[in-house]
Amino acid sequence: MSSVDTIYKVILYPFITESIASLKAMTSLSGSSGDIFMDSVDDFRFKGYAVCSDVTGHLDGVIMMHHYPETAVAIGNSVCENMFDEKYEYTEINDELSNALAEWGNTIVGRSTDLHGRYNLDYKFSSPYFVNNVDDMSKYLKGVREVVTVPIIIEGVGRYYFNLLVRSVNYQSVGIKREESVGIANIHTKDLPSDSTILLVDDSSMIRKALKRILGKLGYDNIIEADDGSTAVEMVKEHNPDFMFMDVVMGEMNGNQALQEIRAAGHNVPVVMLSSVTDQVLINECEGYGISGFIFKPIQADNGTEIIKDYLKIA
Known part of the structure; x- marks a missing residue:
């Protein structure tokens, strides 16, 4: 198994599947994943908006859910519409869309990292944080040796990307499957x-x-x-x-x-x-x-x- 396949299976797969599932659950949009590929570290560029989580343990790096601004706006509007049952037509990221994107990103990162934890993999993830300044990107690329990328195509909107910025890694071949989450009911009447x-x-x-x-x-x-x-x-x-x-x-x-x-x-x-x-x-x-x-x-x-x-x- 190649290093790219290993990283995809162990690290990226839960994020991608949870991302697509959360698109379905939290927006009126639908998405699908494209083929994984290796980005050039030297040519890697910030697209405008990213939800990030630092990875430590068997892998040292950063995972990014990486958007062009127009894609982030479309997702943010759709999250608001589905949460409040009202039409939203913002054309740029403001406080309300930032809150919507934060909620969407927190849901994806929370569920994905929890799934990693339940499989007892030796990786830890920081709480998600947000980057919307191109000048901040250089510090995330410091020491990065590989950039593994998977595009997510949103029908009628465009695409965003999952980027795994890898500084160092000990490869493991561990399969992960997605589990549905259900609530615990109130037993009172x-x-x-x-x-x-x-x-x-x-x-x-x-x-x-x-x-x-x-x-x-x-x-x-x-x-x-x-x-x-x-x-x-x-x-x-x-x-x-x-x-x-x-x-x-x-x-x-x-x-x-x-x-x-x-x-x-x-x-x-x-x-x-x-x-x-x-x-x-x-x-x-x-x-x-x-x-x-x-x-x-x-x-x-x-x-x-x-x-x-x-x-x-x-x-």
Whole structure:
């Protein structure tokens, strides 16, 4: 097996399959992967927008989900349209599209790296980060010996690329298959009263906006919000909410840590966790603190109302 085939199978395959699956789940677009090829390091150029994750372990390098600006705009508009059921026609990346692309990128990277972890491969991935300045590219190319590229063709839009910038690697021949993720249901049957106070905790303003809209459609208007786990802990103390939806991976304090502190303080508020990461150890940890369900992102306009409605149960 050639080095390119090995890298594709071990490193890139989960990212590509999750990317195509997330296009289907989070946008109205459909995509397919092209043939893998080796890019010239000297000729490699920044296309305008990239979601990146550093790779360490048996491979030292960077994986990039790499877009031309116009492709990023099209994807961002489509993510917004599917999340909010409204037409979006932005022509350049702004804060709203940046949030949409971040949510899409986080979902792909989270699910892909989780799949690597479940197969016990000796690779670690950093939290995703974003590059939109051509001047930043030189530091990512420092020490790079190979650039492995796979194009993703989006029907009617164009293409983006997965680039694996390789500094060093110990090749392994390990096959990976994609696994579907399903949520953990709320086993309770009594509907949450419509005048209840619901706390939404997510570092993505876009997710909070989408959840707030869904809850409004279901008749829940008493909504409060937090953008990190530590704020959520304080808001539980101050507002004593009747129900919570809380993301797992956040900046200052993750949701599982916040949940632990909330329970340690004696608060028994029902909590439904949200995440694109499907790590069973993490799920078991949250269940150990007492949760009323676990929803795996994404949540879209076409199915979000039914999904959230099923989780709004107590006792």
